[in-house]
Amino acid sequence: MTVAEWKTALEFEDITYKKSNGVARIAFNRPNVRNAFRPHTTSELIKAFYDAQEDTSIGVVLLSAEGPSTKDGIWSFCSGGDQKARGEKGYVGADGQHRLNILEVQRMIRFMPKVVIAVVPGWAVGGGHSLHVVCDMTLASKEHAIFKQTDADVTSFDAGYGSAYLAKMVGQKKAREIFFLGRNYSAQEAFEMGMVNAVVTHSELEDTAYEWAQEILQKSPTSIKMLKFAMNLTDDGMVGQQVFAGEATRLAYMTEEAKEGRNAFLEKRKPNFGKNNWLP
Numbered sequence: 001m002t003v004a005e006w007k008t009a010l011e012f013e014d015i016t017y018k019k020s021n022g023v024a025r026i027a028f029n030r031p032n033v034r035n036a037f038r039p040h041t042t043s044e045l046i047k048a049f050y051d052a053q054e055d056t057s058i059g060v061v062l063l064s065a066e067g068p069s070t071k072d073g074i075w076s077f078c079s080g081g082d083q084k085a086r087g088e089k090g091y092v093g094a095d096g097q098h099r100l101n102i103l104e105v106q107r108m109i110r111f112m113p114k115v116v117i118a119v120v121p122g123w124a125v126g127g128g129h130s131l132h133v134v135c136d137m138t139l140a141s142k143e144h145a146i147f148k149q150t151d152a153d154v155t156s157f158d159a160g161y162g163s164a165y166l167a168k169m170v171g172q173k174k175a176r177e178i179f180f181l182g183r184n185y186s187a188q189e190a191f192e193m194g195m196v197n198a199v200v201t202h203s204e205l206e207d208t209a210y211e212w213a214q215e216i217l218q219k220s221p222t223s224i225k226m227l228k229f230a231m232n233l234t235d236d237g238m239v240g241q242q243v244f245a246g247e248a249t250r251l252a253y254m255t256e257e258a259k260e261g262r263n264a265f266l267e268k269r270k271p272n273f274g275k276n277n278w279l280p
Ligand SMILES: CC(C)(COP(=O)(O)OP(=O)(O)OC[C@H]1O[C@@H](n2cnc3c(N)ncnc32)[C@H](O)[C@@H]1OP(=O)(O)O)[C@@H](O)C(=O)NCCC(=O)NCCSC(=O)c1cc(O)c2ccccc2c1O
Pocket: 032, 033, 034, 036, 037, 071, 074, 079, 080, 081, 082, 083, 084, 091, 100, 102, 103, 123, 125, 126, 127, 128, 130, 148, 150, 151, 153, 154, 156, 157, 158, 159, 162
C-alpha cells in the first residue's frame, strides 16, 4: 500500500487542494454549513480542477470534503448551493454579480481526461448529490454518507447530469423517486441502486480512495482517457463526439502521415503518404 504524502498545491479559502504521487485531492472546506458551495467556492473549484487537468503528473482527482463540522460533529460531502448566497436572480457573488458556475465545474469533471472519484464522507445533497453523480466513480462512508435530493424543495434544480444522467445510472423510476420524494438514502442503499461503487468504513475511506487512485495510475493513461470519453460519448451528443474526436486527432498527429502532411506544406510540395498505407 502506498502511503499518501499530501502537499498543498494551492491555497484557497473554501476548499483545500493537495497532491501526492500522481493524485490530486480537492476537498470542500466549509463543514459548518455542510460544505455548501457559493460563487467563491465554484471559482476556486474551477482553478483547482484546471490545475489538476494541466498537471501531467496527475492521473486521478479525488473530490472529497474536510470535516466534521466543529459545531455538531456531523460529516458532509456537499449540501449544494449556499442558500444564503441566493439573491433575486440566483446565486450572487461578493462582487454583486449573479453566478454560480457549478455547471462549469460539472463539465470540467466530465470532460477532464483523467479519472475523478467522489469521496463521500457524509451528506451529499442537492447540487452536492449532482456532483457525485457526474464524477466517474463514488466511494461512500458506511457510517456517515447520506444521499438526498432537495432541488425541488428550494427551486434550484439540476435538469442536466444531476437528474437525467442519474436516471441512466439508477433507472428512471428510482431517479424520479429520488427527486420527487427527496428522501434520505444510506451508502448501502445508494450502492444497491448503482450510484456508488463501494461502501467503505469511515476511517478507511480516504485511504481506500487513494489506493483505488494508485491502482488506476498503473494503467495506460491513453486507454483510461479514451475509455472515459467513449463511455461519455453516447450521453454527451456532439460535444461528446468532439471530446472523443479531439483525442483521435491527437493520436493521428503522432503518425508518419501527420509529419508528412505538415512537412509537405512547410516545404511547399505535394504530400507523399506512400502507396501501402491503407491499413485493413
Ligand atoms: C444537508 C442537510 C440535509 C443537513 O441537515 P442537518 O439537519 O444535518 O443540518 P442543518 O440543516 O442543521 O445544517 C447545518 C448548518 O448548515 C447550514 N446549511 C446546510 N446546507 C446549507 C446550504 N445548502 N446552504 C446554506 N447553508 C446550509 C444550515 O443552515 C445550518 O446552519 P446554522 O447556522 O443553522 O448552523 C440540510 O442542511 C439541508 O437540507 N441543506 C440544504 C440542502 C439544499 O437545499 N441545497 C441546495 C439544493 S439546490 C442546488 O444545490 C443547486 C444549485 C445550483 O446553482 C444549481 C445550478 C444548476 C443546476 C443545479 C443546481 C443545484 O442543484
